[in-house]
Amino acid sequence: MLDLDRLPLSRKQLRSIGQATARINIWHGSVRSGKTIASLLAFVIAVATAGPSGLIIICGRSLQTIERNCLEPLMDASLFGPLSRHIQHTRGATTATILGRTVHLIGAADTRAEGRLRGLTAQLAYVDEATLLPEGFWTQLLARLSVPGARLMATTNPDSPRHWLKAGYLDRAHELNLRAWHFKLADNPSLSPAYVADLTAEYVGLWRRRMIDGAWVVAEGAIYDQWDEDTHVVSTLPPMRRYWVGLDYGTTNPFAALLLGEGADDRMYVCAEWRHDSRAAHRQMTDAQYSAAVRAWLAEWRHPSDPTAGAGVMPEWTFIDPSAASFIQQLWQDGHPGITRADNSVSDGIRSVSSLLAAGRLLVHCSCEGLLSELPGYSWDPAATAKGEDRPIKVSDHSADALRYVVHSTGHEWRHLLTAHQEPPT
Known part of the structure; x- marks a missing residue:
């Protein structure tokens, strides 16, 4: 037997x-x-x-x-x-x-x-x-x-x-x-050697040491230690094949939405960002107002590197903070297409973003000011690390969370790019 x-x-x-x-x-x-x-x-x-x-x-x-x-x-x-x-x-x-x-x-x-x-x-x-x-x-x-x-x-x-x-x-x-x-x-x-090489390419930094080398190692310092503005920030965008949106909901905290595109050059691009910080604006917005604002942002967005492109973009899916039940319902009522709860696995989501950044497959347009301000300071919480937990510091992380939602939730769409193109961007 x-x-x-x-x-x-x-x-x-x-x-x-x-x-x-x-x-x-x-x-x-x-x-x-x-x-x-x-x-x-x-x-x-x-x-x-x-x-x-x-x-x-x-x-x-x-x-x-x-x-x-x-x-x-x-x-x-x-x-x-x-x-x-x-x-x-x-x-x-x-x-x-x-x-x-x-x-x-x-x-x-x-x-x-x-x-x-x-x-x-x-x-x-x-x-x-x-x-x-x-x-x-x-x-x-x-x-x-x-x-x-x-x-x-x-x-x-x-x-x-x-x-x-x-x-x-x-x-x-x-x-x-x-x-x-x-x-x-x-x-x-x-x-097979090919599978081992492909799997190794999918993990970077902390996760490579744990998941490939099998080491029990501590998370410390910057979460995206491979982040380099000179490498990962761009002022032009290639033609895009398709789009998705990641959205982190906030009322007293900032509300952040990111437009992620798959470029014709086989790279993923954060093309645009919409944010509302109620504390800075001294004005809170209702779910209906947020819904109208996000839909207007998408309807008005134009590809910044294509002067012939018309206004408007239709994302295939919009991945939303799973805790934002009332806002999800509002978008449904307003007819926004392709709404789904994001995969909110924090460590797995961070690993997905890290893998794309390390492979040079994720770039951010210079207009995404909120995300660009958050990524360099996005760090592991030392108090959580001391308890044996991997958890980001919950400060200035709203656009970073939106990025994690949309990148990890679309992993099946871009995972092949990690092994098909392993050279860094020029």
């Missing part, structure tokens, strides 16, 4: 599978380094040998991430061969069946999820992306693994060296019943 010889496993993967007998077993390191496959195999073997007492659990950020990261790979016959026939799960269900055993699936998006563990007794638990779970949930899960010989198996990408998982567990492995294996991208024998 489980034939390890048919899988292209490295010695490190095989060693970790055989040695995962501690109370806490953690696979950590870079993306696509083979840690998830090794940990899932170790978990399935543990399920096969588990006793009748105590629950078997898989935990993750959400049920959807558990399905995507754990169950779908296990059910993939191209990966696990005959074993995949012994994994059953109906999408959306909170249980799965693995080798005939019922496995409970628990999402842990916030501290409230800790209550889902109270009262249960477990003998085996698998945790997907452990650094994304609340510390209290992890602590409660360990307390529930009370059957003799109970084990926890977990995977994670690196985070801050001050993260609770690193400081409280990995760094104390010699004090605990804990085994850990660190994986780098080179540890995955199934990856």
Whole structure:
């Protein structure tokens, strides 16, 4: 049923599978380094040998991430061969069946999820992306693994060296019943050199060290340390193929909207900006007034480098601050097309912007004064860093947030530019 010889496993993967007998077993390191496959195999073997007492659990950020990261790979016959026939799960269900055993699936998006563990007794638990779970949930899960010989198996990408998982567990492995294996991208024998090169090109700075090198490194200083006005600011724009808008909503704080275009030269351009600072203007605007102002701005905008271009631009999508529910409703009522909530994953959004800037694929028109004033000072919060968290300082970041919304939400449209063109702009 489980034939390890048919899988292209490295010695490190095989060693970790055989040695995962501690109370806490953690696979950590870079993306696509083979840690998830090794940990899932170790978990399935543990399920096969588990006793009748105590629950078997898989935990993750959400049920959807558990399905995507754990169950779908296990059910993939191209990966696990005959074993995949012994994994059953109906999408959306909170249980799965693995080798005939019922496995409970628990999402842990916030501290409230800790209550889902109270009262249960477990003998085996698998945790997907452990650094994304609340510390209290992890602590409660360990307390529930009370059957003799109970084990926890977990995977994670690196985070801050001050993260609770690193400081409280990995760094104390010699004090605990804990085994850990660190994986780098080179540890995955199934990856082609071309794929490794492409993946490496997609990560820069902090994220390259974490996601490619597998290092637990601290976020410090400027967030966009690759930002260079001489390189990234332009006074002319090429012809544009398409447009999108990113919008950060504010009433007492500034309201910022950015027009992002895909240039005919295969670069992304922040073409224009509209801002309203109610404190500076001594006048607040209603949702209806903001809606009218944004629509008028788009209707009146002209390509600054094309004197023959007519007025008006129609973005394919407008990505809006997800918390701005009333403004989203107002735009719908006013007939603004292509409205959607932005992907507000802060770290992932910052990484997307950083990748484009580092590759020379994101340029900003000199008219975007608010954005140009914010980017040089957009910095990591040292107080959050001291707690093991990556969080920007929430000061003068409204246009920067709008940029993050529109860039990250359109990632599937421009991701290929990172590998197709790796030379810096001239």
